[in-house]
Amino acid sequence: MEITVSRQAQFNAAHRLHNPDWSEEKNRDVFGKCNNPSYHGHNYKLIVSVTGMIDPETGYVIDMKILKQLIKEHVEDKFDHRNLNLDTAEFANLNPTAENIAVVIWKALRRHIDSALHLKITLYETERNFVEYAGK
Amino acid sequence: MEITVSRQAQFNAAHRLHNPDWSEEKNRDVFGKCNNPSYHGHNYKLIVSVTGMIDPETGYVIDMKILKQLIKEHVEDKFDHRNLNLDTAEFANLNPTAENIAVVIWKALRRHIDSALHLKITLYETERNFVEYAGK
Amino acid sequence: MEITVSRQAQFNAAHRLHNPDWSEEKNRDVFGKCNNPSYHGHNYKLIVSVTGMIDPETGYVIDMKILKQLIKEHVEDKFDHRNLNLDTAEFANLNPTAENIAVVIWKALRRHIDSALHLKITLYETERNFVEYAGK
């Protein structure tokens, strides 16, 4: 029996959308107020979803305590209360859009989760904007 | 890398469920209090989800400002603070169930979104009742 | 020991804001799209709050089952799936703004709740607009 289990977390970060290959004018045109050079920020809400078979001994797909710890180590400790552009290696050369942040988180968690399990990331930048990535 | 981006919006409308081919009695039996001839209403919460490849130049699947504007023009401006049965061409001859409203919104947005992108509509009629339509 | 207990409920209704003493033009100017003659609607979220002493025998201020039943009888059965302007005596001659609906609900419940208890109504017209009335 295949089932999906999900764990929600949160981190608060500053960022700025910017493409260094473009002129300042084009950056402002495309990214609007998200291009503010002094940065702005968000409470990012993260949902990590893992799909696999239920272990008949535990009744678990994956122990939520382990999943919570993986999210803490590989997402919260890296990104919470950070400036994504300035403080992280991941976004030194990658535009920190919600799409790219979701892909970075997926890759960071993928290597620590049993390859028999499917992994999906949902990331809310605001209550009204969110993205989903499942590694395809 | 295929990713889904979603934008949430809201509109407040009156409606009545009714099948003109049925007797008043059958309408009351099937639709219950939703058949009230004087109408009732809802705060419809809408989530528009678009799936596609991330553009490496912008880091976007679709610019959320553009998606927000499409929702405003083709959904909110048409349906917000309207009586769906009386004030709209779409539901003059179509029963405005949550299912049918979702299909109508999907069709209205589909023609304005790049055909390479997949489109899905989620519509909450109340916090406890919602529907999803992806054009299949 | 004085404590406040609250119960949440919901009803879905149609309404129109309109002052019959004004011209159509002034009504449109003041009430905007809320003046639509065909009505629009909302999911009204209601919170009923009762303040008083804890009964040492039950540990209750008021039995929530009784409060739930009072809300059902005097609010939901009257207003749910109704057109407030057309279907209710309360708003036949009273503009159904959130403010006036809260006052009407407060008066309807006040007579059924022990006068030693304080009563307050919170009414959400949308997630972003709400009012509070405590009988002062």
Add this chain to the structure above:
Amino acid sequence: MEITVSRQAQFNAAHRLHNPDWSEEKNRDVFGKCNNPSYHGHNYKLIVSVTGMIDPETGYVIDMKILKQLIKEHVEDKFDHRNLNLDTAEFANLNPTAENIAVVIWKALRRHIDSALHLKITLYETERNFVEYAGK
């Protein structure tokens, strides 16, 4: 046109995670504070999702009133205000993890829903932990 309709419900229950084939020590190691012999509890939030064609006569996939009644009979009346381990036949010999509860609810509803319709269960144990099961 294939569409998914969902209905949300809730039930409040006590439970304890425990594997009778293991030592007390191993149970504490694996299940941590969820193994407390005196039980703890949750407000379980349930979303039942049904996928199928829209009936052109009603505009419904399934009448929400019927779905609501099925959830009441086969989930709420059985599990609400119960101790899952002590008071239910379903979990007398099955560990009541969120995963197993979702599978049990899926099976309980599956036999009462037209086999042409697809069924999926989403179960929130807390705001931050939830599972999804679709019968695969």
Add this chain to the structure above:
Amino acid sequence: MEITVSRQAQFNAAHRLHNPDWSEEKNRDVFGKCNNPSYHGHNYKLIVSVTGMIDPETGYVIDMKILKQLIKEHVEDKFDHRNLNLDTAEFANLNPTAENIAVVIWKALRRHIDSALHLKITLYETERNFVEYAGK
């Protein structure tokens, strides 16, 4: 300048409403399904609100990290994943209604918070039922 700061937390517990001075029959009549002898449970959502002057050096009324730690020590560590009736001294002889739990939490925190600061507790037993206590 007087301001109120609030911190939200959560704990999951089992409980049973019961008055040992009453017959089993009266207990069932008054407390209904909340009287189930095998217990049921809830995700209790707690909001702790502290009112006082802003410290001009820090810009804080109270350091949220300290408030978070006080809630952990005096509420979560005591009540989370516990059976309130069986596992806690506080409710060995006190009926664990939401009202009484709020008063117990208020008293537990009051002695650890500067007496110049006002303290208020809000406790949600479910999304639809909640209580507030401010020590009066």
Add this chain to the structure above:
Amino acid sequence: MEITVSRQAQFNAAHRLHNPDWSEEKNRDVFGKCNNPSYHGHNYKLIVSVTGMIDPETGYVIDMKILKQLIKEHVEDKFDHRNLNLDTAEFANLNPTAENIAVVIWKALRRHIDSALHLKITLYETERNFVEYAGK
């Protein structure tokens, strides 16, 4: 009849907690990760509450369209997608704690709202941390 009407809004900003009169070490000790020199950020949720008499002609305390516009001009246009420390005059010499932001917003709105009306600000820094200020 005195009633309170509230309007919710949101803005996304970067900030850093820092007291320039203190050493770097003391700043890190007191403000922890909120002192990060590269800034972090939040989705601030704002509720503006206005209390007064219902105007019998409109049924309004204050026209929500006007309140929404005041919030846009005096809060959102100033703070949304800004770095509070770097981009705003208000926080050039004031530590942007949630407490201080609430007071600044209260003062900004107070001068544009009829002095017969009472004004209160609620500001959520995260879902779990929020403050309230009413000008006392």
